[in-house]
Amino acid sequence: MSKGITKRSENYSEWYNEIVKRAELAENSAVRGCMVIKPYGFAIWEKMQRALDDMFKATGHQNAYFPLFVPKSFLEKEEEHAEGFAKECAVVTHYRLKANPDGKGLVVDPAAKLEEELIIRPTSEAVIWNTYKGWIQSWRDLPLLINQWCNVVRWEMRTRIFLRTAEFLWQEGHTAHATEAEAIEETEKILGIYATFAEEWMAMPVVQGIKTAGERFAGAVETYCIEALMQDGKALQSGTSHFLGQNFAKSFDVKFTNKEGQLEYAWATSWGVSTRLMGALIMAHSDDNGLVLPPKLAPIQVVIVPIHKTPEDLAAITAKVEPLIAELKAQGISVKYDDDEKQRSGWKFAEYELKGVPVRLGLGMRDLENGTVEVARRDTLTKESRPIEGITDYIANLLDEIQTVIYEKALKFREENTFLVDTWEDFKAQIEKGGFVMAHWDGTAETEEAVKNETKATIRCIPFNSIEQAGKCVYSGKDSAKRVVFAKAY
RNA sequence: CGGGGCGUAGCACAGCCCGGUAGUGCGCUCGGUUUGGGACCGAGAGGUCGGAUGUUCGAAUCAUCUCGCCCCGACCA
Structure with missing residues (x-):
């Protein structure tokens, strides 16, 4: 394995692919266009999910789950929506395989053809609004604020890991409201959540705005979005929130009785962010040494690397490190002590840099004698020796500072570009x-x-x-x- | 869907043009020396050469077909 990675200036997409692989975020799978998200990458996604989910819950949303399969007749109901997604749908036509009569293996059993094809959801408006018909009768049933975390499939011609995969993970919120104004307010509220998440958690500045008609979500009246600027000067749509008007309510006949006793169509929104955010995160901050993670989303915020010669030295270092780990954990800081003997310290330094761990502490015999610890930060690639006394508070502050510094850096980049x-x-x-x-x-x-x-x-x-x-x-x-x-x- | 590239050990690749004992580096195992920025020496283990068919005494190598992945375009989150 080569030591360094391709430089951004040499080949940006190669740089991106290598970071994804070398930082063990994900890999291309044996299935075309589909990725395997590895534990380290998934841990970042889980942190994203947690932060977003908390914000959705705090604004009154509840999670639910709807089917993977969308009967074709459902998808067809909202015309523009259907047209928009028709070209990229995976379709289930049969429900059984049988032994190949001509030899080995299995073949599709022609006798098991589905009467109606099932579309693997490219998004769930159709299934959900078909369901909402049964849930909404009165203004008292509104607003209905539902979110689901799931996978969707869009059969892309050309895929790129995290940025555009045939299958991806996301959340999709689907809300129903009694009035147009309330639905628009919801659309805007969610966009605000997305922007806050991007800026405060991902440390990635975004522009909030409205899509033009040409860029609008199929079936939406208005699409709001957050757009981020990547280091190669290209934009990445990082989240969308749609005001759907009464389009889906009309297509699926979702009416409610208002306070005046009249029947009205419900007003809808839908909104989503996906594992594409992983791609955004990589391209927003990382450098030629590898991944750079904002502390708030880093699975490991602090890694401690012992530097020793003998088992006795290691034991002495470990004894010093154990209370430190406890103190850091008590402050809610995720810490890994890497006393794995398999790799040497130099190897570990490079490895954790590649993986974007925000803070690395090096502790050797010299430090034990001097009561110090070496603090290395990923964002600036600088190191300093500090007294181990009071180091926990220092690190807590340092993590906050790194979060701010990488945001400021990304903001400065965007302003300059x-x-x-x-x-x-x-x-x-x-x-x-x-x-x-x-x-x-x-x-x-x-x-x-x-x-x-x-x-x-x-x-x-x-x-x-x-x-x-x-x-x-x-x-x-x-x-x-x-x-x-x-x-x-x- | 067009253009290009690539499938050989866990990973990265050489060998193919010009058919004849399947190789190198990293990783892995064992032993030793090392250890403050990806250590070194020695000894090992590990391969249906993507798949099928054909040509040939003989195919990783030649031919035909096929499957898959990646990159660049068009289309899209």
Whole structure:
């Protein structure tokens, strides 16, 4: 195994793939387009799940579970939705195999053809709204605030580990409301949760905004999103929250009696983030030495590496380390003491760097004599010797500091790579170089399409915080009221 | 779905053009020396060469077919 990894500047996608593999986050499986998420990678996903789940629960949502299979007739009901997903559906047509009459192995039993094909869910609006029909009769049943954690399948032509896999894990929230205003409020509330999670947990700054009609979720009235800028200058849609209007209620006939005794269609939202966030996390912070994890999502926040020659030395170090581990754990810090004799300390230093562990403590005989410990931080790759006395408080603060520092670094990167552009020439040149390009847009799908065809850039979103400022569309020269975010995207 | 690449030991790869004892590095096992940034020496174990068919006295190597994965495009979260 080679020691170093490919540099970002040499081959960005190779760098990404190597981090995923070498940090043991995931690997490509024997199944095309599907990944195996390994324990270390899954531990990060579990931390993401926990943080998000707590936020969903704190805002009144409950978890439930709906079927993997969607009868084709359900999917068909909301027309735009059906069209949007039709091209990437895995379809179950039979329910039995039988021994191959011509020899070894199994074949599909033609006698076991399903009367109606089952679609493996690409998303669950159809199944869920079919179910909600039975759950919603009165305004008193609303709002209905449900989330599910599950897998979905979208048969992608081309896949990339974590960023676009044929099967992925996600959460999908599906809510029903009595009024349009309340549903829109919900859509916005969830987007806020996503943004908070991205910034405070993942330490990844995001732009919040609204998708253009062309980028909208199939079947939605409005799609809100968070967009992040990756280190190669490409945008990554990191979460979406959809206001679905009454589209699904009408398609699935979900009506309720309002306070005035009249029947009304329910208002809907849906929203999701997926294991794609793992890809975002990697590309937001990692460097040429490997993964860099924000302390709040790191499965191991502190690793302690003993540096010793003899078993006696190790025992002495362990005796010193044990109370330290207890103190760190008491502060809620996850700590690993790596006294595995199989590898030497130098190997371990490199390994934990590769895996993005935020803080590494080195403890050798010299430290025991001096009452010190070596503190190495992953984000800055710096080391310092500190008194072991009071080290727990120091580390607790250091973890907070690292969380802040990597966020600030990512924010600075985004600011330095966000450009106000007003001419078509500048636009093309800047898109080529990468980054968020803030430009005026005339609001038409034609212009959006033309820009995409000529530059490969798409409108990532119409940001909420965009300053109202009259200008001329960078492509057509027509009037525009505000700037939108253009970028090449994953 | 188009273009390209690759399938040989757990991993990374060489060997293939020009058919003839299946190799190297890492990892693994054992022994020894080492140990503050991916240690070194010695001895071992480990392979249906992706699969099928064909050509041949003989196929990892040549031919045909096939399966799979990766990368680049188009499409999409």
